[in-house]
Amino acid sequence: MISILVRRILSLVVTLFVVSLLIFTVMGLLPGDPAAIMLGTSASPETLAALQKQLGLDQPLPVRYLAWLAGVFRGDLGQSYTYGVPVAGLIAERLAVTIPLALIAIVISVLVAVPLGVQAARSHNRAFDFVAGLFSYIGIAVPAFWVGLLLIILFSTVPGWMPAGGFPGWDAGLFAGLKALVLPAVALALPQAGVLTRVARAAVLEVMNEDFVRTARAKGLSDGTAIWRHAVPNALVPVVTMLGLQFTFLIAGAVLVENVFNLPGLGRLAYQALSQRDIVVMQDVVLFFSGLVILMNFVVDLAYLAIDPRLRAGAQ
Amino acid sequence: MRKAFHRPVFLIGLFISLALFSVALLSLVWTPFPPTKMNIVQKLKAPLEFGLLGTDQFGRDVASALMVGAWNSLSTSILAVALGASIGTMAGVIVAMRRGWLELIVMRGCDIIFAVPPILSAMMLGAFIGSGRFTAIVAIAVFMVPVFARLTLSAALQIWTRDYVAAAVGMGRSKATITRVHVLPNISNQIIVQVTIQLGLAILTEAGLSFLGLGMPPPAPTWGRMLADSQTFLGQAPWLALMPGLAIALAVLGLNMLGDGLRDLLDPRDDS
Numbered sequence: 001m002i003s004i005l006v007r008r009i010l011s012l013v014v015t016l017f018v019v020s021l022l023i024f025t026v027m028g029l030l031p032g033d034p035a036a037i038m039l040g041t042s043a044s045p046e047t048l049a050a051l052q053k054q055l056g057l058d059q060p061l062p063v064r065y066l067a068w069l070a071g072v073f074r075g076d077l078g079q080s081y082t083y084g085v086p087v088a089g090l091i092a093e094r095l096a097v098t099i100p101l102a103l104i105a106i107v108i109s110v111l112v113a114v115p116l117g118v119q120a121a122r123s124h125n126r127a128f129d130f131v132a133g134l135f136s137y138i139g140i141a142v143p144a145f146w147v148g149l150l151l152i153i154l155f156s157t158v159p160g161w162m163p164a165g166g167f168p169g170w171d172a173g174l175f176a177g178l179k180a181l182v183l184p185a186v187a188l189a190l191p192q193a194g195v196l197t198r199v200a201r202a203a204v205l206e207v208m209n210e211d212f213v214r215t216a217r218a219k220g221l222s223d224g225t226a227i228w229r230h231a232v233p234n235a236l237v238p239v240v241t242m243l244g245l246q247f248t249f250l251i252a253g254a255v256l257v258e259n260v261f262n263l264p265g266l267g268r269l270a271y272q273a274l275s276q277r278d279i280v281v282m283q284d285v286v287l288f289f290s291g292l293v294i295l296m297n298f299v300v301d302l303a304y305l306a307i308d309p310r311l312r313a314g315a316q
Numbered sequence: 317m318r319k320a321f322h323r324p325v326f327l328i329g330l331f332i333s334l335a336l337f338s339v340a341l342l343s344l345v346w347t348p349f350p351p352t353k354m355n356i357v358q359k360l361k362a363p364l365e366f367g368l369l370g371t372d373q374f375g376r377d378v379a380s381a382l383m384v385g386a387w388n389s390l391s392t393s394i395l396a397v398a399l400g401a402s403i404g405t406m407a408g409v410i411v412a413m414r415r416g417w418l419e420l421i422v423m424r425g426c427d428i429i430f431a432v433p434p435i436l437s438a439m440m441l442g443a444f445i446g447s448g449r450f451t452a453i454v455a456i457a458v459f460m461v462p463v464f465a466r467l468t469l470s471a472a473l474q475i476w477t478r479d480y481v482a483a484a485v486g487m488g489r490s491k492a493t494i495t496r497v498h499v500l501p502n503i504s505n506q507i508i509v510q511v512t513i514q515l516g517l518a519i520l521t522e523a524g525l526s527f528l529g530l531g532m533p534p535p536a537p538t539w540g541r542m543l544a545d546s547q548t549f550l551g552q553a554p555w556l557a558l559m560p561g562l563a564i565a566l567a568v569l570g571l572n573m574l575g576d577g578l579r580d581l582l583d584p585r586d587d588s
Contacts, residue, residue: 286439
């Protein structure tokens, strides 16, 4: 077990390292001088040279990479050109919006998908199963950012019940903060719920006829209790796995939804950095997001090993 | 073939997909109005008040823009998936043939590519080479490569364990020949199904990219940018936000259903 763990951690470190190298190389090698892009066409050669020096662009690429990496390890992600503040602080500030947003979306999607999937499995091939299937088809097909627009029309512009966008900050109180995040989280949750419903249904269908569920029924448990107490916990494993695998799409969705709702989150930061050509911020945010995805896959991998003894045996 | 007519998912998917392709192709030769022609007098008209689906803030016909948008979205997505699927499939069958350290490198590479969402890689690319169709295609294609590499590898490895492959090896056939004659034809169904489903995902991603302004530049109509433009007029002209989103959802829905239907249909294990 320990040796597998060590091997997985090593592979995690290597992956993270290569991703950082890749991001840096792409940003460094693509045509266009960041300093020139930042300053525009009217800058004098002296200003350009000064900015290049300030950004460290006069150094060779490997030196710049090592300096960046060393900074990342110290928690120093460099200075944002447009905001004039350290990027680490900027990311931390934006995470206070993005993390709650993603968490609420995950909670909503699980709360919708698991009961729906379980019920669909119990009424296999009957009307409810069909409706749940339709829901997941539609959920997977609709873009989260469009759902966001529809929710704004339905709840904000017409009746004015909910804020159409923006974020008051957590200083304005928990309720005000949560209220600003509800619509975006629902928009983000719907596509996730579509995928998860399908997974939950398939998982419950698979374990429903296993011996242990039959035994539970034979002991005199009602159908519902047998399923919820014995089948569903086992079926949750693939649901959690899928949540991990869907993480990339959750992040992509967050970038878009934050832009629809004008939320000052990490996704919006990435977009603003792009439009302002703030290379340092772009680089750090992409690294941060990618690191998060890799870490998530790592956690799912470990969870698998912890849950399924067959995998532990197989990996040795 | 007769089996196909008893599969509603397949039939609905096929119908929607065919409709989508037809509209996209039709837009090349005919649209109700020139899609980019401005007509300020007729701006922000409701559906049926002007044209079938009304007009946008410049008085451009929404229905015509949607039709051209279908072509733009579909052609970008098809190119991206074709590129990603070719590279990924090639990598998958070669790795299945060689195994060893190559497998380790390619599969780690897949993990790494998977870690960067296409929206972000498009942003990185867009920051330098500028946004546009090329950026969108490359960003989506890059993300498709690992999908097809993983699928092809696991499918091809299964074929390599079959008796007829062992027989071919025994007869002295080269690995490349076996891959061409036995492996590729036997995994092509799975690849076709995956292409269909990934095409849906590509359309969703392309819409997201053009929503952020990372897709085809104006005045070319794209579904994503139509949605982005509609944001300013949500109170005044909510239908502008309705139609392009509906078009995206319908296109993705159709392709997903077609993919699922094909999977059912092409699965040799299920002949009941």
